[in-house]
Amino acid sequence: MEVIIVLVIIAVVGYFIYQSLPNTKFEKAQNLFNAQNYNDAIDILNAIFEKHVDAPAKLAECKLKLGQQSSGKSEKIKYFNEVTALRKKISNSASVTKFESIEAIALFEIAKIQYEEAKGDIDKLNQNIKFIDTANKKGSETDFASLKKNHFYYLADSHFKKATEKEKSDKLSEAIQQYNTAKDYAEKSDNKAIQYNSVARITICQLKRNDKINLNNVSEIGNSDKNFQRELYYRYAIQLLKNKEFSEAEKIITSHLNFQSSEIDKLNEILRAEKNNNAVKRVEEINTSIEKLYRNSLSTEELKALYESLDTTANEVKVFDEQLSERISAIKPTLFNRLLTHYISAEQYGNAITIIHKFPKFWESPELLKNLGICCYGYTAKGLLTERNYQIVISGWLTSVFSDKVILKSLDDTTWDDNYTFSLAEAIGSNYSQHDEIPDNVNYDEISETNISIGATQKELLQQFEAIIHKEIQDSNLSKLVNDFYDKEKEAIEKIIEVIETDIFFATPYFAKSNGINNEIIEELDNDYHNYSNENALEAGVPYIKNSNSSVVYQYFLANDLIDRVITAINNENLVALKSLNTKDNKQWIEKFDNISSSVEDKIFNAIANKISEDDENEKLISLMEECFSFSSQNEKLKHQYSNYVANYCISKVNDEEIDNFKALSLMKRAYLRSPNNPRIVKNFITLIRFNLLDILNDRSRNMNDIYSILDWVKNNMSQTYKQNSSELSKARREILKQIKQAGVDISLFDDNSITSILSGTSLNSQGIKMKKVLTYLKELGNEQESENPLDRLRKLRQQLNLGNDDLPF
């Protein structure tokens, strides 16, 4: 009994000891926490606060939960403050570490409550930011950062309001300062509205202060409040007008103040008045310049500036007085002539060429075109041609000299020629008696001592120019460029003059294209083609193509270009490109023009011949050549070239054992297909048939089925030349049979027509069957069956069956 009592006592004591252990208590507190019984948990945790390392943090968490569950702000803050106050009581550093994350949440909760109370109050918001900045944020960094950003958002708002108050009170510098602060906070908090509006208001304040502004931040202003924008641009326009920056003011008014308002009307009236005054001033300046011009005190630079400004002035004046504008434009030709005369006499040919080119339709004036020719000659003679200007100079010269009207103009200014007449019969600027109007002393009669050839004069001029460009250009690259270009331009203008019968203006391609008169020439050439089916007219038009996509000349150019691309693909051995060009449409383009379709075979033939001369064992060429056949309807030459190339290739490669007999047979089949009556192709093809059958017979080929497939095709495609040359195969067959017979084998077993063969055919072994098949192909492809008439065959059969001549076999 005593023992039992002692044991019970020990058990009770042990239980109480166990219950009083910190771990047990913490576990109990945790259970209470989980059951949201925070107050009881707090009691236990207070008891083991210093005895269990996790107790302080859990205690803090309980208080945090109570705070979060509370409804009143003061109660919430009370709990959160209790959490933070716990830190002072914690002595164990390990406990501090665990406590800190709970403390951070409590601090965040406090900051959040304070933030709600501080909205709209700059000081309180700033205080709370300081609170956030100094708070422990462990584990809650993102929440704190987000909360801080919210503060900036409201600070931006508050500072903007403050700034507007300052602005309203005309404290503009302070307002700008506040707007800048608002803008900074807005940028930090993505408060775009305040950011853009601040920029707009700052600019408005600056305008109110009459500061000089620049609109570098136009995009931000463009996103600001519409009313702010309106005020800003209106004030800015006034500022620009006050500063006499009228064109800038006009831009602002046009782009930003284009709405109905009497105030805006006033701005536009001021602009108009300014333009009027400017026009008055410009006319006065022009009159002063005219006076100086006739006093010979106007410098060339002033004359040039005056001449170049006339169009602008005339345009500006036109709004106010159209007639005045016309009067201004009317003095332009005189000033132009003055300037041009000065440039020519001062040998400033470059300047002269430039202003002539700027003169509208200068080529319609024989005088201007002649002067252009003189300037181009002078410019070249002075050695001023460069890679940048040679085209404009040479095309100008040629167009000038090739114009009969220009040469006729030269007759106007002299009297020495009064006793002569001049003939256009050999003129280079026309092919027929095509000029509508010619002077009295000009005719189309035969050349004589007194009837001078205008053509000879033109040729003399060309020779003089050619002497310069041939001999006097030191830079060899430039010399080549210039001379090649000269030759091409000259050839092109000669061609169009030869074709075109009407009296139109002839120009070289470069001249025509740069001055927009190429389409007129192309139209004439198209007409010539329509009237006479003259493809030379189209050929002549090709250099003049620029944008005339609907012309026949252009179609001709495309067809030619197509051939060029085919040749390029051949040169580059680009089978893919060649295949892509091989379309039905493209072939139609080629067929449309005789010149092109008749020359395409030769062009391709020559391109391939060049490739063959570079490498005569290039297998790639075979496919390229096959692709080329369809570009030309006449392709016998190409087929011949192809077949011979394939034959040469196969012979060489088979002899050198670089390709096997089957590959050679496959290639030669393609050649035979294109040239079935070319004896050389046929003979080589037959030899390859023999080689391949012998390969089968001797087990040297792995392509037996493919070989038979080709041979079956041959059976149905024997050309006359093939038939005449196929005895090689019959001979081979006889030779084989002879050898078999010498070996003591009954050769009738291998004869399809023999009765022995018919009766015992199944008794041949596989080798025998193979031999029989080879012999049969040799026979059929050797065209032997026709050499034996049916009576011979019957006689043979009778002999084999030991039948008399009168007996029937069956």
Place this chain on the structure above:
Amino acid sequence: MKNPYRILEITQDADKAEIMKAQILAMKRKEFSLQEIAVAAKQLLDPAKRLAADFMFPAKIKVRRIQPIQNTLNYQEINLNSLNENAFDSLK
């Protein structure tokens, strides 16, 4: 090629006799070589080549003498003071 008229110092209207005479005078002046003088004379005595030489004289373009332009526009007064800078005040 040098201008043959310039070498012989004659006008564009010179006749054959004047060219021959000018040739002798040019030789006396010795400004140009004998070959240059001979080529210039030959060129001017051949009508087709002379026409080529004439080509190099700029064509005279007939233009009228210009008169001062009658100005029909008058200066207008610009009064910026009539503008109300606060017309579009957006803080009102």
